[in-house]
Amino acid sequence: MKIGLDIMGGDFAPEANVSGAILANKELPQDTSIVLFGDQDVVREKLVELGGNPDDFEIVHAPDVITMHDHPTRAIPQKPNSTISKGFDLLASGEIQAFASTGNTGAMLVGAIYKVNAVPGIIRPCITSTIPNIKGGNSLILDVGANADCKPDVLYQFAILGSMYAKEVYGIENPKVGLLNIGEEETKGNLLTQSAFKLMQDTTDFNFTGNIEGRDIFTGKVDVIVCDGFTGNVVLKQAEGLFGLMQKRGLRDEYFDRFNYENYGGTPILGVNSNVIIGHGISNDIAVKNMLLHSYDVTKSKLTDKIKEAIN
Template sequence: MKIGLDIMGGDYAPKATVLGAIEAYKTLSADQKLVLIGDREIATSILQENNANPDNFEFVHTTEVIGMGEHPTKAIVQKPDSSISVGFKLLKEGYIQAFSSAGNTGAMLVGGMFSVKTIPGVIRPAMTTIVPKLKGGLGILLDVGANADCKPDNLLQFGVLGSLLAESVYGISNPRVALMNIGEEEEKGNLLTQASYHVMKDTNMFNFVGNIEGRDLFSGEFDIAVCDGFTGNVILKLAESFYVITLKKGFKDEFFDRFNYEQYGGSPILGLNQPVVVGHGISSPEAIKNMVLLSKNMVESNLIDKIKQAFQ
């Protein structure tokens, strides 16, 4: 297995990404190789400064970088030798089996859809995040930013994608899928959630348990929470602030510690033909390491094949 890592993507790249690669390497088996995509000379220098052997990694040298604020489509087209563009080329050609980056999220979405493309039957790929539960365990929230505007069919498919991720990667049996809404009653919500409720209620593609409200997000009443990307991204950014607030207020709590994004590494883009993971722009070495390990788990679990079978 070869896992591609964009070492130029992220606010603290390439130092944080290369240091994360060093930590990830320590957990990989002999038949799992990390391919560092970016400026080879800089990466080698960082490795040597930290007493890491460059021979432990493969390198694919690139000369361009897509900035965090660049227009995704223009950047992918105008910078073919960027680390993101080259990463997707390697993924499409099968040289690597997974690709991850903490760089420009839009470029990762566009690059994925242009290169490895969407699985036939999937209308729009979705991004996910982990939601810690008060009594232990975790839930999955999607979409968290790939699709700001959605239709009921999108939310239905998000339920399928989230269920397969929960079962395959996180070992959750018969995951419960809930619809994020402003009330528990069937008739509550806007036009999207009202229509989506009936579509999801009538499906046999997953275990639908009805509506949940924002106050239920950290409860044990669901395993998958489905919403449009606008709502999901607002929830995600609010939840991320909890951990930061606890640090600023000077108190430590096991539950709030689980809001630390570093533990989860990144967000899988579900619905593409190959495993792709997007990390947080401020990813630390620990987050980069966990992003690589999540990519590995997606490959080992055969998640993509299971999604393809579900949408045949």
């Protein structure tokens, strides 16, 4: 297996990415290699500087960078020699089996949709996030920002994707799926959630347990939380903000320590034809290492192939 990494993505590039790759290389199986995308001279220099061996990695020369300020749709065709563009070229050709980046999320979405394409039958690919629950496990929430506006059938597909991700990657048998709403009753909510509930209530495609409220998000009441990307992003940023506030006030708690983004590294774009992993822009070396390890887990699970089979 070959996992590609955008060396120039994120706020602390290239140091955090190179250091994270060195750490991940020590933990990944011997039959798995990391392919580094970036200016080859810079990559080699950083590898030596940070105690790595350039011979342990494959380096693909990609001298350009898609920055956070670049327009995602225009950046991919305008910067064909960028790390993200080159990464998707090799992913599309099958030369690497996964591609991970902490860079421009919009460009990663555009590259995923237009270079490796959505799985036939998928209306809109989506992004998930991991929410620690008080029971000691994790719940998944999707979408968290890729699709601010959704229709009921899109939420239905999110439920299928999230359920498969929870089962195949996290090993949760028959994951419980909940629809995020302002009340538990099926008549509550806006037109979107009311219509989505009607689609989900009698399904056999996943284990739908009904509506859940915001107070249920961290309780572990369900394994998969489904919502539109606007709502999901607000939930995610609120959780991140609460964790940051506690850190600033010097408050430590075993449960809230699990909100640290370093623990999770990255999350896949679900519903595209290959394994694309997005990490947080502020990722340090530990987060990058965990992003690469999760890329391995997602690829090894053959999640993408199983999604294709389920949808088709």
